[in-house]
Amino acid sequence: MRVAWGGLAVFCLAFIVFEAVKHGWMAGVSALAFLILPDLTMLIGAREGGGGRISPRAVPFYNAAHRAWVPLLLLVGYIFVPIGGVPTWTAGLAWLAHVAADRAFGYGLRERDGSRRVRAVTADR
Incomplete structure (x- = not known):
């Protein structure tokens, strides 16, 4: 699963570079x-x-900002209502790249006390 997240992060970063070169500094x-x-x-x-x-x-804010569906909603919303132009599109891609890179490197959401959430490792994986 981490490889898939890493692939998504690389794809998003490459797309961001393409958009930044194409549309400029903003x-x-x-x-x-x-x-x-x-x-x-x-x-x-x-x-x-x-x-x-x-x-x-900070945990509720951190966890909300690190869920993949939030930037995906921004990107899908941009497809139907392109408010803000290219900066909105690249912002959504960058946010998704951040979340994907965190998952690829093993950083996930946080527990209520602020510690890292640990996934249970089972023998069947």
Whole structure:
């Protein structure tokens, strides 16, 4: 599964480069912002975290920003109502690339206490 996420991340990043070259600096700036933006949710209540955890107050925001369906909705919405032009398109691609890269590297959602969610490893996998 991690290989599939990695493939999606590479595809999105390549598409972002294509769009940024084609449409100019504004597409590149929006892509760069949305590559970074999902992780900025960790700064909510930053002093309360520690030991690899984020603040419990930040968990709902972090988890919402790291679900793949959120940028997918943005991309599908852009297809039907192209508000904002190319920066909106590249922002959605960059956000999806961020989520896919996190999954490819093994970073997932967070537990309520802010620790990383651990998947159960079963013998049949």
